[in-house]
Amino acid sequence: MRTVNQRGWFFVLPVLILVAFNALMPIMTVVNYSVQETFGNNVFFWQGLDWFEQILRSDRFQAALGRQFLFTAIILAIEVPLGIVIALSMPRKGIWVPVCLVLMALPMLIPWNVVGQMWNIFTLPKVGMLGYFMNDVLGVNYDMTQDPLAAWITVVVMDVWHWTSLVVLLAYAGLVSIPDAYYHAAKIDGASSWSVFRYIQLPKMKTVLTIAILLRFIDSFNIYTEPFTLTGGGPGNSTTLLSIDLVKIALGQFDLGPAAAMSLIYFAITLMVSWLFYTLMTKDDAG
């Protein structure tokens, strides 16, 4: 195993300096703002924890937080099982494997606002492919600039389109690491395909699936650019997720105090959930 060697710090130093520059100073700025009030002119007044109280009590924040949790829960509930099913039905070897993998990874390599813009045009009534099919072929009245439900479904479908492949690729990596002998033994033991999944494939995918869920949780919780370019948070506030609301307050209204307090609460929630996952993961490494 690893040896005790304080020289490790020396190796970590460049990373430490770089990340500290990027992380510590901005966080300090945010903390600073979060406890002060300003009316411009660089004059600040001590405000204590008032902003935090105000944010936590505000209906607007609670609504955004609720939408955020709902969104994350929905996309996890769709993307994780779907990703597993797709990974299970993919070929394990042959020339189609790299082709599948490259095509599947493609959506993840498109700049996020291009993703949003693409889906925006895609859903335009008449002009866009989806809008055209929904309205003119299927006769469903579909316009996400008017209908909050349509906007929600579109944001979720876009995220499924954008990120399910991450779960697929992770699950697939876990699957290909299973030696053939396991499948042979299961066949000989007369195991059903459900048993094979439950007792062989799922245990082997556990680590990678934890990573997948962790990454999907974090990224969906922090999502900003794609839904913002797609719907702008509307109609109304119906698709205003946490980040969108935060940017509205900070850069739109320049309410630095509340925005900073909100940032810290937001960050704390992300951190807490991620820490939970992290301990679960490293517990396995040690045991």
Add this chain to the structure above:
Amino acid sequence: MARITLSKLRHSYYPDPKGPDDYALKEIDVTWRNGGAYALLGPSGCGKSTLLNIISGLLTPSEGRVLFDDNDVTDLPPDRRNIAQVFQFPVIYDTMTVRQNLAFPLKNRGVDEARIAERVAEIAEMLEVVPMLDTKAANLSPDNKQKISMGRGLVRDDVNVVMFDEPLTVIDPHLKWKLRSKLKELHQRVRATMIYVTHDQTEALTFADEVVVMQEGEVVQIGTPVELFERPQHTFVGHFIGSPGMNILPCEAAGDRARFQGHEIALEGPVTGSGGTTVLGIRPEYVGIGDTGIPAQVTKVSDVGRHYVIDAQVGDMTLKAVSEEAVPEKGASVHLAFRPEQTRVYRDGWIATEARR
């Protein structure tokens, strides 16, 4: 338990094989009796794993039939053949306990709970794993994991054949002999037909009543360990089995005499056939060192424990002899005597002398 018959079996991984080289398994025709212990022995890539997979049903042969007793199982899937297999790397269900692992094959077949408990207890006792029944299988040592994967096969009382695919590969050397004798003991207790695949001659010869030696997809000899040693049917068997292997020396042969480096040598019997490349085959154990015979020069003497291995040069050929007594020094001139009843001629690899009656 069943008698296993492999009838005119051939297998190729190509969809339409052109010549014999396209076959991973060349024709094999053999019957194994019920309750016997057999070994498939050969270097890696010789086709023994292909043969094993055909018997277990993971592969369907290109040609030929597989019979268990009188039932044709060639097209049956593995789970309907009632077989058990122990793999090179221990295959266990990590998330289950040892008990659940052992019960798994029975559960899948809908055996009732009481019967399962009874069988699991029985097998656990036989394998000496009773104290670990309730531990997670993932936490076991490799040799215990192998025992459990064997147990999953033995737990079914209708098992036709138990197959071992190099089961000792990942076992620590000092535990190898222990597990090996456990296997032998189990065979005597359950009397199931067992097939043991390995590239290690010691494992094969100690485990099996009968050994199938394979090379490049071809069965070169089937016989008891003694037969393989005493009368190899092919130079490959002579060379592969025994330590050191058989001396193989280019010669010319006619009648019951062979000519090697200008010396006339008596054979076990008259030479059959004609043409091809002929070689003389004699095991080092049957090369005597004395005052009469073929003159040779000792080039090397190695002490391998129980006996000495002597390299001796005759003309431009080197051959090996085994001696248990005091040996000549390096560089000494000696005379070599070949035991006629153990001296044979091989033509294109295959034996070409008649046995002495």
Add this chain to the structure above:
Amino acid sequence: MRKRSIIPILYIAFLMTPIYFLVSMSFKTTNEILAGFSLFPETFTLNSYRAIFTDPTWYWGYINSIIYVTLNTILSVAVALPAAYAFSRYRFLGDRQLFFWLLTNRMAPAAVFALPFFQLYSSVQLFDTHIAVALAHTLFNVPLAVWILEGFMRGIPKELDETAYVDGYSFPRFFMKIFLPNIKAGVGVAAFFCFMFSWVEMLLAKTLTAVEAKPIAAVMTRTASSAGYELGLLAAAGTLTIIPGAIVIWFVRNYIARGFAMGRV
């Protein structure tokens, strides 16, 4: 063809549909686009692409993006390599806490950092430079690169290091000549991920630039709002942003699956 391959085929079809729509739109004339949806371009035109390649504000957007993405990738991997080595080989005071703290930066919402970054990089006179964006992106790329590389390095037995020292290699020589070649797949994957996340991130890139270092995707937003609906142009520009990603992923295609698992399978 087996029956279950229908699932990946359907899924890939679902993924490709919006992309196809975008690409086909980029070859249409504005009139055709506004006249309503059509599956294939009726009058095939390269006008949109011509417009992009002759207008410096457009094509400089690409060059800017590529400059800061490349800078970021090199920087992230270079500093992550020694750190990942330390995490995979040594135990030192606070190593676990440090590792977790690094990861928290991967978890930080970019929106939280937008405003403070703007102020920070303005105050150090780096606003609207490629370096600013490259540095800002290291916030999430360095932790990721450390995580991926550490996963790959853990797979290399420690005996390799010890044998090299016995053979008289100095540490830097060992690291460059022996260790790096052994984890080159990991380096490739880490570089790929840095490229990917730097290429797709837009909130920080947009906040930290104005003119000189403006990324392509931000140029698109401006066009969309200022010139009304020039959908063909927008589609062409969008299509062009897909290409670098497609090229890069082709290089790491054999490591994608393992790479996405951060070397942890």
